[in-house]
Amino acid sequence: MPTNIKRIVSIANQKGGVGKTTTAINMAAAIAKKGHKVLLIDLDPQGNASTGLGIEPEAREITAYDVLVDGSSIKDAAVKTQVQNLSVLPSNTDLSSADAELMSDKGRLLRLRNALASTEGYKYVFIDCPPSLNLLTINAFAASDSVLVPLQSEFYALEGLSQLILTVREVREALDTELFIDGVVLTMFDRRVKLAQQVEADVRENLGNLVYKTIIPRSVRLSEAPSYGETILQYDASGRGAQAYLDLGSEFLKRDKSKKNKS
Ligand SMILES: Nc1ncnc2c1ncn2[C@@H]1O[C@H](COP(=O)(O)OP(=O)(O)O)[C@@H](O)[C@H]1O
Ligand SMILES: [Mg+2]
Numbered sequence: 001m002p003t004n005i006k007r008i009v010s011i012a013n014q015k016g017g018v019g020k021t022t023t024a025i026n027m028a029a030a031i032a033k034k035g036h037k038v039l040l041i042d043l044d045p046q047g048n049a050s051t052g053l054g055i056e057p058e059a060r061e062i063t064a065y066d067v068l069v070d071g072s073s074i075k076d077a078a079v080k081t082q083v084q085n086l087s088v089l090p091s092n093t094d095l096s097s098a099d100a101e102l103m104s105d106k107g108r109l110l111r112l113r114n115a116l117a118s119t120e121g122y123k124y125v126f127i128d129c130p131p132s133l134n135l136l137t138i139n140a141f142a143a144s145d146s147v148l149v150p151l152q153s154e155f156y157a158l159e160g161l162s163q164l165i166l167t168v169r170e171v172r173e174a175l176d177t178e179l180f181i182d183g184v185v186l187t188m189f190d191r192r193v194k195l196a197q198q199v200e201a202d203v204r205e206n207l208g209n210l211v212y213k214t215i216i217p218r219s220v221r222l223s224e225a226p227s228y229g230e231t232i233l234q235y236d237a238s239g240r241g242a243q244a245y246l247d248l249g250s251e252f253l254k255r256d257k258s259k260k261n262k263s
Contacts, residue, residue, distance in 0.1 A: 016131035019187030024128035029231035030249030050090035054229025146182035
Protein backbone atom coordinates (compact mmCIF):
# COMPACT_ATOMS: atom_id res chain seq x y z
CA MET A 1 0.00 0.00 0.00
CA PRO A 2 1.24 3.51 -0.75
CA THR A 3 2.85 5.35 2.09
CA ASN A 4 1.09 8.66 2.07
CA ILE A 5 -2.50 7.61 1.37
CA LYS A 6 -4.09 7.14 4.75
CA ARG A 7 -7.23 5.38 3.69
CA ILE A 8 -8.84 4.02 0.53
CA VAL A 9 -12.59 3.48 0.71
CA SER A 10 -14.91 1.76 -1.77
CA ILE A 11 -18.46 3.08 -1.84
CA ALA A 12 -20.40 0.06 -2.94
CA ASN A 13 -23.76 -1.63 -3.18
CA GLN A 14 -24.66 -3.82 -6.13
CA LYS A 15 -28.11 -2.23 -6.24
CA GLY A 16 -28.42 0.79 -8.47
CA GLY A 17 -29.97 4.06 -7.37
CA VAL A 18 -29.26 3.72 -3.65
CA GLY A 19 -27.12 6.87 -3.35
CA LYS A 20 -23.58 5.59 -3.98
CA THR A 21 -22.55 8.35 -6.35
CA THR A 22 -24.28 11.09 -4.35
CA THR A 23 -22.50 9.84 -1.24
CA ALA A 24 -19.14 9.49 -3.01
CA ILE A 25 -19.23 13.04 -4.39
CA ASN A 26 -20.49 14.78 -1.29
CA MET A 27 -18.56 12.83 1.28
CA ALA A 28 -15.37 13.37 -0.72
CA ALA A 29 -16.21 17.09 -0.85
CA ALA A 30 -16.90 17.18 2.89
CA ILE A 31 -13.54 15.59 3.71
CA ALA A 32 -11.78 17.91 1.24
CA LYS A 33 -13.43 20.88 2.96
CA LYS A 34 -11.85 19.77 6.22
CA GLY A 35 -8.49 20.35 4.56
CA HIS A 36 -7.52 16.85 3.42
CA LYS A 37 -6.36 16.09 -0.11
CA VAL A 38 -8.95 13.77 -1.60
CA LEU A 39 -9.13 11.73 -4.80
CA LEU A 40 -12.47 10.39 -6.00
CA ILE A 41 -12.14 7.49 -8.44
CA ASP A 42 -15.09 7.14 -10.75
CA LEU A 43 -15.25 3.42 -11.40
CA ASP A 44 -18.69 3.37 -13.01
CA PRO A 45 -18.84 3.45 -16.83
CA GLN A 46 -21.86 5.74 -16.46
CA GLY A 47 -19.45 8.43 -15.32
CA ASN A 48 -21.99 10.03 -12.99
CA ALA A 49 -19.42 11.03 -10.41
CA SER A 50 -17.33 12.75 -13.10
CA THR A 51 -20.36 14.59 -14.46
CA GLY A 52 -21.60 15.47 -10.99
CA LEU A 53 -18.24 17.10 -10.28
CA GLY A 54 -18.53 19.21 -13.40
CA ILE A 55 -15.96 17.33 -15.51
CA GLU A 56 -17.15 17.64 -19.12
CA PRO A 57 -16.67 14.57 -21.35
CA GLU A 58 -14.04 16.47 -23.40
CA ALA A 59 -12.04 17.11 -20.23
CA ARG A 60 -11.72 13.36 -19.56
CA GLU A 61 -8.58 12.88 -21.58
CA ILE A 62 -7.20 9.95 -19.65
CA THR A 63 -9.80 7.90 -17.83
CA ALA A 64 -10.19 5.04 -15.39
CA TYR A 65 -10.27 2.76 -18.43
CA ASP A 66 -6.77 3.87 -19.45
CA VAL A 67 -5.51 3.36 -15.91
CA LEU A 68 -6.98 -0.14 -15.61
CA VAL A 69 -6.43 -1.48 -19.10
CA ASP A 70 -3.48 0.46 -20.53
CA GLY A 71 -1.55 1.10 -17.34
CA SER A 72 -1.79 4.91 -17.53
CA SER A 73 -0.83 6.58 -14.28
CA ILE A 74 -3.42 8.02 -11.93
CA LYS A 75 -1.25 11.12 -11.68
CA ASP A 76 -1.69 11.81 -15.40
CA ALA A 77 -5.38 10.93 -15.41
CA ALA A 78 -6.62 12.79 -12.33
CA VAL A 79 -8.39 16.09 -12.93
CA LYS A 80 -8.73 18.91 -10.39
CA THR A 81 -12.32 19.86 -9.60
CA GLN A 82 -13.78 23.24 -8.64
CA VAL A 83 -13.60 22.08 -5.04
CA GLN A 84 -10.33 22.85 -3.31
CA ASN A 85 -8.38 19.68 -2.37
CA LEU A 86 -10.63 17.44 -4.48
CA SER A 87 -9.51 15.68 -7.66
CA VAL A 88 -11.29 13.05 -9.67
CA LEU A 89 -10.10 10.15 -11.79
CA PRO A 90 -12.86 10.38 -14.41
CA SER A 91 -14.56 7.60 -16.31
CA ASN A 92 -16.74 7.18 -19.36
CA THR A 93 -18.40 4.34 -21.23
CA ASP A 94 -15.00 3.00 -22.37
CA LEU A 95 -14.81 1.45 -18.92
CA SER A 96 -17.65 -0.96 -19.71
CA SER A 97 -15.33 -3.05 -21.89
CA ALA A 98 -12.55 -3.29 -19.29
CA ASP A 99 -13.95 -6.54 -17.92
CA ALA A 100 -13.72 -8.31 -21.29
CA GLU A 101 -10.37 -6.80 -22.21
CA LEU A 102 -8.74 -7.88 -18.98
CA MET A 103 -10.15 -11.41 -19.21
CA SER A 104 -6.84 -13.10 -19.99
CA ASP A 105 -4.72 -10.90 -17.71
CA LYS A 106 -3.58 -12.89 -14.69
CA GLY A 107 -3.21 -9.78 -12.58
CA ARG A 108 -6.60 -8.39 -13.56
CA LEU A 109 -7.93 -8.17 -10.00
CA LEU A 110 -5.03 -5.97 -8.91
CA ARG A 111 -4.88 -3.39 -11.69
CA LEU A 112 -6.28 -0.57 -9.55
CA ARG A 113 -4.35 -1.58 -6.44
CA ASN A 114 -1.10 -1.46 -8.42
CA ALA A 115 -1.97 1.89 -9.96
CA LEU A 116 -2.69 3.34 -6.52
CA ALA A 117 0.53 1.93 -5.08
CA SER A 118 2.51 4.45 -7.11
CA THR A 119 0.12 7.36 -6.50
CA GLU A 120 1.10 10.16 -4.16
CA GLY A 121 -0.36 13.38 -2.90
CA TYR A 122 -3.70 12.23 -1.48
CA LYS A 123 -4.72 11.49 2.06
CA TYR A 124 -8.11 9.92 1.33
CA VAL A 125 -9.26 8.06 -1.76
CA PHE A 126 -12.92 7.22 -2.36
CA ILE A 127 -13.99 4.85 -5.12
CA ASP A 128 -17.48 5.17 -6.60
CA CYS A 129 -18.34 1.58 -7.62
CA PRO A 130 -20.70 0.44 -10.35
CA PRO A 131 -24.02 -1.22 -9.38
CA SER A 132 -22.65 -4.74 -9.71
CA LEU A 133 -20.16 -7.07 -8.04
CA ASN A 134 -18.13 -7.32 -11.24
CA LEU A 135 -14.42 -7.08 -12.03
CA LEU A 136 -14.47 -3.31 -11.56
CA THR A 137 -15.89 -3.63 -8.06
CA ILE A 138 -13.43 -6.41 -7.21
CA ASN A 139 -10.61 -4.12 -8.37
CA ALA A 140 -11.98 -1.43 -6.07
CA PHE A 141 -12.22 -3.86 -3.13
CA ALA A 142 -8.74 -5.23 -3.78
CA ALA A 143 -7.35 -1.69 -3.64
CA SER A 144 -9.32 -0.58 -0.58
CA ASP A 145 -8.89 -0.62 3.16
CA SER A 146 -12.62 -0.56 3.74
CA VAL A 147 -16.06 -0.50 2.16
CA LEU A 148 -18.83 1.99 2.88
CA VAL A 149 -22.29 0.80 1.93
CA PRO A 150 -25.12 3.25 1.23
CA LEU A 151 -28.53 1.71 1.93
CA GLN A 152 -31.67 3.30 0.60
CA SER A 153 -34.27 3.70 3.35
CA GLU A 154 -36.85 1.41 1.79
CA PHE A 155 -38.40 -1.94 2.54
CA TYR A 156 -35.79 -4.02 0.69
CA ALA A 157 -32.82 -2.07 2.07
CA LEU A 158 -31.01 -5.12 3.45
CA GLU A 159 -31.61 -7.25 0.40
CA GLY A 160 -28.32 -8.13 -1.28
CA LEU A 161 -26.26 -7.10 1.72
CA SER A 162 -25.28 -10.67 2.61
CA GLN A 163 -23.94 -11.18 -0.92
CA LEU A 164 -21.92 -7.99 -0.56
CA ILE A 165 -20.54 -9.08 2.81
CA LEU A 166 -19.60 -12.45 1.31
CA THR A 167 -17.77 -10.77 -1.55
CA VAL A 168 -15.82 -8.61 0.90
CA ARG A 169 -14.82 -11.74 2.81
CA GLU A 170 -13.79 -13.56 -0.39
CA VAL A 171 -11.61 -10.67 -1.51
CA ARG A 172 -10.06 -10.44 1.95
CA GLU A 173 -9.17 -14.11 1.96
CA ALA A 174 -8.18 -14.51 -1.69
CA LEU A 175 -6.05 -11.38 -1.92
CA ASP A 176 -4.63 -11.40 1.55
CA THR A 177 -5.89 -7.94 2.56
CA GLU A 178 -7.53 -6.63 5.70
CA LEU A 179 -10.55 -5.27 3.88
CA PHE A 180 -13.46 -4.59 6.20
CA ILE A 181 -16.90 -3.01 6.04
CA ASP A 182 -16.42 0.33 7.70
CA GLY A 183 -20.04 1.15 7.77
CA VAL A 184 -23.50 1.39 6.38
CA VAL A 185 -25.20 4.70 5.79
CA LEU A 186 -28.93 5.19 5.35
CA THR A 187 -29.75 7.44 2.40
CA MET A 188 -32.84 9.14 0.98
CA PHE A 189 -34.44 9.06 4.40
CA ASP A 190 -37.85 10.67 4.78
CA ARG A 191 -38.79 11.10 8.41
CA ARG A 192 -42.45 11.65 7.58
CA VAL A 193 -42.73 8.17 6.13
CA LYS A 194 -43.47 5.61 8.80
CA LEU A 195 -41.84 2.82 6.81
CA ALA A 196 -38.54 4.72 6.77
CA GLN A 197 -38.46 4.72 10.56
CA GLN A 198 -39.20 0.99 10.64
CA VAL A 199 -36.41 0.42 8.13
CA GLU A 200 -34.02 2.42 10.29
CA ALA A 201 -34.94 0.43 13.40
CA ASP A 202 -34.59 -2.82 11.48
CA VAL A 203 -31.21 -1.91 9.99
CA ARG A 204 -29.84 -0.75 13.35
CA GLU A 205 -31.06 -3.90 15.06
CA ASN A 206 -29.46 -6.12 12.41
CA LEU A 207 -26.21 -4.28 11.89
CA GLY A 208 -25.60 -2.50 15.18
CA ASN A 209 -22.52 -0.30 15.30
CA LEU A 210 -21.89 -0.80 11.63
CA VAL A 211 -24.61 1.76 10.93
CA TYR A 212 -23.57 5.39 10.88
CA LYS A 213 -25.43 7.66 13.28
CA THR A 214 -25.67 10.23 10.52
CA ILE A 215 -28.61 9.69 8.19
CA ILE A 216 -28.82 11.30 4.76
CA PRO A 217 -32.26 12.85 4.28
CA ARG A 218 -34.19 12.76 1.04
CA SER A 219 -33.67 16.19 -0.43
CA VAL A 220 -34.48 17.55 -3.85
CA ARG A 221 -31.39 19.76 -3.58
CA LEU A 222 -29.16 16.69 -3.40
CA SER A 223 -30.65 15.37 -6.62
CA GLU A 224 -30.43 18.75 -8.40
CA ALA A 225 -26.80 19.57 -7.59
CA PRO A 226 -25.13 17.15 -10.07
CA SER A 227 -26.94 18.65 -13.05
CA TYR A 228 -25.06 21.87 -12.28
CA GLY A 229 -21.80 19.97 -11.86
CA GLU A 230 -21.73 21.01 -8.23
CA THR A 231 -21.40 19.23 -4.93
CA ILE A 232 -24.06 19.98 -2.35
CA LEU A 233 -21.54 22.11 -0.45
CA GLN A 234 -21.45 24.48 -3.42
CA TYR A 235 -25.06 24.18 -4.59
CA ASP A 236 -26.87 24.52 -1.27
CA ALA A 237 -24.26 25.05 1.39
CA SER A 238 -26.68 25.86 4.20
CA GLY A 239 -29.23 23.12 3.45
CA ARG A 240 -29.96 19.83 5.19
CA GLY A 241 -28.18 17.77 2.54
CA ALA A 242 -24.92 19.68 2.95
CA GLN A 243 -25.15 19.44 6.74
CA ALA A 244 -25.78 15.69 6.56
CA TYR A 245 -22.74 15.07 4.37
CA LEU A 246 -20.55 17.28 6.57
CA ASP A 247 -21.76 15.25 9.56
CA LEU A 248 -21.07 12.00 7.71
CA GLY A 249 -17.56 13.22 6.89
CA SER A 250 -16.91 14.09 10.54
CA GLU A 251 -18.24 10.76 11.72
CA PHE A 252 -16.05 8.95 9.17
CA LEU A 253 -12.94 10.81 10.32
CA LYS A 254 -13.78 10.14 13.95
CA ARG A 255 -14.11 6.41 13.29
CA ASP A 256 -10.90 6.52 11.28
CA LYS A 257 -9.07 8.03 14.23
CA SER A 258 -10.46 5.60 16.79
CA LYS A 259 -9.44 2.70 14.58
CA LYS A 260 -5.91 4.02 14.32
CA ASN A 261 -5.66 4.40 18.07
CA LYS A 262 -6.75 0.84 18.59
CA SER A 263 -4.15 -0.71 16.34
N1 LIG B 1 -30.59 11.95 -0.37
C1 LIG B 1 -31.16 12.05 -1.58
N2 LIG B 1 -32.30 12.77 -1.74
C2 LIG B 1 -32.88 12.84 -2.97
N3 LIG B 1 -32.42 12.27 -4.08
C3 LIG B 1 -31.29 11.55 -3.97
C4 LIG B 1 -30.60 11.41 -2.73
N4 LIG B 1 -29.51 10.64 -2.93
C5 LIG B 1 -29.51 10.32 -4.24
N5 LIG B 1 -30.58 10.86 -4.88
C6 LIG B 1 -30.95 10.72 -6.30
O1 LIG B 1 -31.29 9.35 -6.53
C7 LIG B 1 -30.75 8.89 -7.76
C8 LIG B 1 -29.79 7.74 -7.50
O2 LIG B 1 -28.71 8.23 -6.69
P1 LIG B 1 -27.19 7.85 -7.01
O3 LIG B 1 -26.36 8.54 -6.00
O4 LIG B 1 -26.90 8.13 -8.45
O5 LIG B 1 -27.23 6.30 -6.74
P2 LIG B 1 -26.26 5.11 -7.25
O6 LIG B 1 -24.92 5.71 -7.50
O7 LIG B 1 -26.28 4.13 -6.12
O8 LIG B 1 -26.88 4.55 -8.48
C9 LIG B 1 -30.09 10.10 -8.40
O9 LIG B 1 -31.00 10.71 -9.27
C10 LIG B 1 -29.78 11.01 -7.21
O10 LIG B 1 -29.75 12.36 -7.60
MG1 LIG C 1 -23.72 5.65 -9.26
